[in-house]
Amino acid sequence: MFVTLRVNGRSYEVAVRPNDTLLDVLREKLGLTGTKKGCDLGDCGACTVLLDGKPVNSCLVLAVDAARGEVVTVEGLAQNGELHPLQEAFIKYGAIQCGYCSPGMLMSLKALLDREPHPTRDQVMNAIAGNLCRCGGYHKIADAALAASRAGERGGEE
Ligand code: FES
């Protein structure tokens, strides 16, 4: 069957099977490989994208169900050639280690900053509780998220 997926502000007409996951369609049919496949079971958060502004594990969402909403992937974070403040902060604070979890972390944190622009460290840690980083560098990730929220306050110069 064909569905229309809205991803990063673009519409894609795509042939899917009823049991295709959003994750597989993003990666294999749309070529958006920034979203990572870790466990494929809903445990690791590597596949996190925003669906109507909420973070979801795209390995647990059927593509046909996502066709009703707006999807944002890590490829949608940079705007007009400018990295998102979270991406800048991840680089500056060394929050990217092996990098496999980074896209999912970024999307969970974007959802947090969109609803809570000035989170506490606890709120940041809660927001990424479903994102497994095997490198174990959660403190640098939290530092980066808090710096990005401060950068938002000052118009993004941090
Ligand atoms: S790949 Fe989806 S939660 Fe691990």
Ligand code: FES
């Ligand atoms: S940076 Fe390696 S899994 Fe998180």
